[in-house]
Amino acid sequence: MKRGGAIAGLVCIALVAIAGCGGGDDETVTKAEFTAQANAICAKTDAKRDAAVTAAFKKQEASGKGSTDAFSQELISTAVVPPFNQMTEELSELEAPDPGAEEAAAVTAAFEKAVRHLEEVPVEDLDPQVDPFGVAKAKATAFGLKKCGEI
Secondary structure, eight states: OOOHHHHHHHHHHHHHHHHHHHHHOOOOOHHHHHHHHHHHHHHHHHHHHHHHHHHHHHHHHHHTOOOOOHHHHHHHIIIIHHHHHHHHHHHHHHHOBBBTHHHHHHHHHHHHHHHHEEEEHHGSOEEESOOTTHHHHHHHHHHHHHHHHHH
């Protein structure tokens, strides 16, 4: 029994040492790595949003009701905002690239601002000629986030 306890203790010490020693990696995420991760997040968001919007329109069509401001407001709050909130959360959790951390943060902030705008402004006050994500998509494209710029 003493021997088993000693071995278990040594294993714990070894695991702590490995975790402590191995964690000193000074490598940062490259812009290419960040871009790949961010584009994957945006592609997933685009697919989720498209599926949610399509389902909402099918449901609305089946109900026999036409498109109304109430439907549009519900569509924004249930099919558009949630996937974009998740996207901005996931983008903000990514390790920022070096160089490019400030630009990456600006892209995320622009998407967050667009989502807040959709959450706060009633649908009847939204300008149908203005894409609320226009600034965010432009920043994303300029930074090389093609999928994020296409959302």
